Amino acid sequence: MRQVVVFGLGKELYGIDIFDLQEIIRMMEITHIPRAPHFIEGVINLRGRIIPVIDLKKRFGLADGEITRDSRIIVVNIDETTAGLIVDYVTEVAALEEEDLEKPPEALTIDARFIHGLAKMGDNIVILIKTSEILNVAEKDQLKNFSKEDTYEKAEGN
Incomplete structure (x- = not known):
């Protein structure tokens, strides 16, 4: 059994592993x-920590949406870097059985390495994403630069 946080981007449902x-x-x-x-x-100040925030719609090439009362920031770890992910809404934490999980179709995996699989939840399909694969290596380096606590000191030359 796997537990995932289910969230929406537009009309589609996505899920990330609860451990991320x-x-x-x-x-x-x-x-x-x-x-x-x-x-x-941009960045947010989360209890004294500067956290970069990724707009998942922009990252996935989806149509921009507006921020609403239901919008949330999901704080995750991406390869040892803490980042926020803007999502339209969060629905639930779901327990998924292994028989409800399927690998993504081969045609999708070429350009969407971040898709871990697909899960059937009732009549819905949830696209399971790997947070470690949302960004490529160069983008992960950029992300690290935004979250370093000593960025200011380096900029000042101290």
Whole structure:
């Protein structure tokens, strides 16, 4: 059995493994960083920690949506870097049985390495994503630069 947090981006449902999750928070003020990669919305101050925030819709090439009262930031670990993922809404934590899981079709896996599989939940299909594969190696390096606590000191030359 696998537990996943199920969330929505537009009309589609996605899920991430509960073990990749740190917490789910309401939308908060995001500080936009000039010349940041297109998918990094900015950074937030989460209890004294600077956390980069990724707009998953932009990252996945989906139509931009507006931030609503249901929008959330899912705080996750991406290869030892903490990041926030903007999602339209969170529905539940679901327990999935192995027989409900399927590998993605071969045609999808070429351009969507982040898709771990597909899960059947009643009449719905949940696209399971691997947080470690949301970004490529170069993008992960960019993300690390946004979350380093000593970035300010390096910029100042101290």
